[in-house]
Amino acid sequence: QQQVKQSPQSLIVQKGGIPIINCAYENTAFDYFPWYQQFPGKGPALLIAIRPDVSEKKEGRFTISFNKSAKQFSLHIMDSQPGDSATYFCAAQGSARQLTFGSGTQLTVLP
Amino acid sequence: GAGVSQTPSNKVTEKGKYVELRCDPISGHTALYWYRQSLGQGPEFLIYFQGTGAADDSGLPNDRFFAVRPEGSVSTLKIQRTERGDSAMYLCASSLFSNTGELFFGEGSRLTVL
Numbered sequence: 001q002q003q004v005k006q007s008p009q010s011l012i013v014q015k016g017g018i019p020i021i022n023c024a025y026e027n028t029a030f031d032y033f034p035w036y037q038q039f040p041g042k043g044p045a046l047l048i049a050i051r052p053d054v055s056e057k058k059e060g061r062f063t064i065s066f067n068k069s070a071k072q073f074s075l076h077i078m079d080s081q082p083g084d085s086a087t088y089f090c091a092a093q094g095s096a097r098q099l100t101f102g103s104g105t106q107l108t109v110l111p
Numbered sequence: 112g113a114g115v116s117q118t119p120s121n122k123v124t125e126k127g128k129y130v131e132l133r134c135d136p137i138s139g140h141t142a143l144y145w146y147r148q149s150l151g152q153g154p155e156f157l158i159y160f161q162g163t164g165a166a167d168d169s170g171l172p173n174d175r176f177f178a179v180r181p182e183g184s185v186s187t188l189k190i191q192r193t194e195r196g197d198s199a200m201y202l203c204a205s206s207l208f209s210n211t212g213e214l215f216f217g218e219g220s221r222l223t224v225l
Binding site for chain 2: 006034036041042043044045046049089091096097098099100101102103104
């Protein structure tokens with residue numbers, strides 16, 4: 001019930017490509033879904049977040065798509081750049097207030 | 112400082128020793144979280160403080176782990192009788208309130224138990 005399943009585990013795209021990372025959850029009590037970006041040796045940093053009352057949110061080159069009925073959400077990175085190479089984590093938060101993280105996707109954007 | 116500060120950044124200890132990891136949250140942030148991250152995995156929740164009290168300690172793996180936040184600011188994660196399986200990155204995060212997922216993470220304390 002508390003798990004968030006993330007795929008793929010790793011992803012390699014060319015510069016300018018649109019990597020897509022997918023997450024699925026079971027707990028319908030989750031009401032906040034952030035994505036975090038983590039560079040080696042650094043802590044995760046909030047990238048973008050969505051609540052289940054909207055189906056899509058865009059911030060710059062980053063877009064979250066949310067499908068409440070399927071209990072799935074995804075991150076799209078438009079016009080990806082080598083500097084986007086990092087590990088991306090989806091997460092979910094419910095009444096317990098703690099974040100439950102996915103297992104991460106290591107993204108490599110080739111120049 | 113402007114961000115969440117964690118010390119030490121690296122700690123190497125021997126099995127059976129006692130370890131303390133410190134977290135200094137962003138000033139004014141009332142909520143403080145500890146997470147543990149193993150290599151290649153997502154952060155796993157350990158404990159959450161709202162003010163001085165532990166609001167949720169359900170993630171602490173066993174009674175060797177303990178955390179305090181006596182004055183509602185700095186927090187210390189304490190690990191007794193360390194085991195090799197405790198080796199991980201320990202992340203601290205803070206947020207202004209507890210009702211959103213906008214956690215600000217520190218750079219972590221990497222613990223290695225030999």
